[in-house]
Amino acid sequence: MQMWDQWSLGFDDRMPIYRQIILQFSRAFVRGDIQPGDRIPSIRELSVILKVNTNTIQRAYQEMERDKLISSKRGTGYFFTEDENMTEQIRRDLAQDSLRRFVEEMRALGCPDKEILDELTSFMATYMANATSPMMSKVKGDEPCEAGS
Numbered sequence: 001m002q003m004w005d006q007w008s009l010g011f012d013d014r015m016p017i018y019r020q021i022i023l024q025f026s027r028a029f030v031r032g033d034i035q036p037g038d039r040i041p042s043i044r045e046l047s048v049i050l051k052v053n054t055n056t057i058q059r060a061y062q063e064m065e066r067d068k069l070i071s072s073k074r075g076t077g078y079f080f081t082e083d084e085n086m087t088e089q090i091r092r093d094l095a096q097d098s099l100r101r102f103v104e105e106m107r108a109l110g111c112p113d114k115e116i117l118d119e120l121t122s123f124m125a126t127y128m129a130n131a132t133s134p135m136m137s138k139v140k141g142d143e144p145c146e147a148g149s
């Protein structure tokens with residue numbers, strides 16, 4: 001059984017499905033679940049596995065090919081990049097995207113930038129202090145964000 005046989009996208013309505021597929025591949029590559037040069041499922045195979053329209057898979061593959069994450073070899077299939085240096089770039093891109101979404105969400109809650117930084121600093125200090133415990137307790141900042149602050 002391959003790793004993608006176990007993928008559950010749990011589709012997020014806020015993000016196109018093809019982007020979620022790209023995100024799954026990117027995360028798997030950064031984690032080392034996909035090695036440079038690994039063969040990935042054909043469009044049809046992944047469509048069946050994920051129960052997603054083949055056009056959606058094709059769009060994801062086209063985007064990944066354009067970004068040089070994958071390449072196709074006629075008659076043999078699709079393969080993940082052999083460029084091992086891309087791992088760090090993908091990791092940075094994923095981290096930047098997560099941080100961007102975090103800041104946008106905090107701003108939507110009405111938090112000024114300084115408070116966002118303070119909350120993050122406080123959270124990380126508590127998180128790191130509890131990182132070795134098997135079950136982290138709920139982490140709270142000193143002051144809650146309030147709309148209009």
